[in-house]
Amino acid sequence: MTPRVVAVVPAYEEEDAIGAVVAGIREFDPEIDVVVVDDGSGDRTAELAAAAGATVVRLPFNLGIGAAVQTGFRYALEQDYDVAVRLDGDGQHEPGELPKLLEPLERGEADVVTGSRFREAGSYRPPLGRRLGITWFAKLVSLLSRQRVTDTTSGFQALNRPAIALFARDYPSDYPEVEATVLLLKHRLRLTEVQVEMRERETGSSSITFLSSLYYGIKVTLALFVGMARRSAVPTEEAPR
Amino acid sequence: MTPVRISIAAAIGSVLLILIVLELIRGRRLKERYALLWLATGLVLLVLSLWRGGLNTIAGWLGVSGYPPAILFAAAIMFVIAVLLHYSTVLSRLTDDNVLLAQEVALLRARVDALEREEAREPATEPRAG
Numbered sequence: 363m364t365p366r367v368v369a370v371v372p373a374y375e376e377e378d379a380i381g382a383v384v385a386g387i388r389e390f391d392p393e394i395d396v397v398v399v400d401d402g403s404g405d406r407t408a409e410l411a412a413a414a415g416a417t418v419v420r421l422p423f424n425l426g427i428g429a430a431v432q433t434g435f436r437y438a439l440e441q442d443y444d445v446a447v448r449l450d451g452d453g454q455h456e457p458g459e460l461p462k463l464l465e466p467l468e469r470g471e472a473d474v475v476t477g478s479r480f481r482e483a484g485s486y487r488p489p490l491g492r493r494l495g496i497t498w499f500a501k502l503v504s505l506l507s508r509q510r511v512t513d514t515t516s517g518f519q520a521l522n523r524p525a526i527a528l529f530a531r532d533y534p535s536d537y538p539e540v541e542a543t544v545l546l547l548k549h550r551l552r553l554t555e556v557q558v559e560m561r562e563r564e565t566g567s568s569s570i571t572f573l574s575s576l577y578y579g580i581k582v583t584l585a586l587f588v589g590m591a592r593r594s595a596v597p598t599e600e601a602p603r
Numbered sequence: 604m605t606p607v608r609i610s611i612a613a614a615i616g617s618v619l620l621i622l623i624v625l626e627l628i629r630g631r632r633l634k635e636r637y638a639l640l641w642l643a644t645g646l647v648l649l650v651l652s653l654w655r656g657g658l659n660t661i662a663g664w665l666g667v668s669g670y671p672p673a674i675l676f677a678a679a680i681m682f683v684i685a686v687l688l689h690y691s692t693v694l695s696r697l698t699d700d701n702v703l704l705a706q707e708v709a710l711l712r713a714r715v716d717a718l719e720r721e722e723a724r725e726p727a728t729e730p731r732a733g
Binding site: 397417418419422423429432433437440 | 702705706708709710712713716717
């Protein structure tokens with residue numbers, strides 16, 4: 363039996379992009395259900411996502427990217443999907459790259475597969491500030507996890523059931539991908555990266571501006587070390603929630 | 604030695620604090636669990652301001668030679684910090700609960716929407732039991 367796959371798409375005020383994102387996924391593979399988590403948008407994000415054929419989960423107010431993504435994973439858990447793939451609502455992740463993410467899961471080689479922009483030299487060159495941050499966290503996480511991790515900020519991920527269950531219960535808040543990576547490894551889930559191409563943002567600007575990237579850099583570094591100091595947990599059976 | 608007027612003023616302040624906290628609890632505007640730290644603050648300050656010899660002795664232990672009432676301020680500040688820290692933990696928990704509630708509401712609403720769409724597509728011919 364083929365696994366049931368759901369695409370989790372967090373979106374905050376992405377009315378210009380969301381329709382094409384949903385349509386792109388459905389066009390690529392109509393078997394993949396799409397759930398758009400509308401993070402309290404004031405625009406027509408939810409309406410256009412639904413029109414394009416997605417299930418829409420509308421958060422009553424803005425919770426931030428981490429909690430929005432987690433909502434999607436909770437949906438995947440509730441609806442009993444085998445695999446969840448996360449794509450951003452701004453269209454930077456290509457549905458055409460999905461097979462690369464899904465293959466290692468199907469072969470049972472990994473619990474989470476991340477689409478990395480930096481595994482090999484690709485065409486994506488982020489601005490200096492972001493590149494520094496990305497490098498810093500990649501080195502730090504690689505060191506903490508004793509495994510080569512090149513892109514800790516990528517939101518382009520595929521997860522199997524144990525990983526969905528973990529993230530449904532516990533997912534970091536803002537700028538969550540870095541901490542989530544460490545969380546995974548602490549729970550002894552296997553992470554694999556595959557090289558992918560990402561599109562430049564079609565609309566809007568990245569949610570991370572320069573000053574806030576400094577703030578997040580410090581906050582996430584702190585969270586990483588605190589996270590490492592936390593009692594390491596064994597998959598899925600511990601702590602309520 | 605602590606000037607008597609400072610002791611009196613501090614004692615009045617402490618009693619006022621205790622009375623206000625008790626009144627807030629009585630009027631159900633403050634939950635007991637959040638009031639305990641405030642009551643402890645009031646009581647400790649009251650004891651320190653009335654027990655003048657004790658204040659001097661503690662000041663001596665801590666090497667505060669010139670001005671024993673400084674111990675009163677130090678105790679008050681310590682308690683305020685404790686209360687604030689306590690509030691930060693309460694806030695953090697409330698934030699987490701709030702996120703959880705919002706997610707739960709959103710997921711439930713999505714399920715209701717789906718059910719209603721299903722219902723609209725194939726209207727139930729018989730009235731539902733229950």
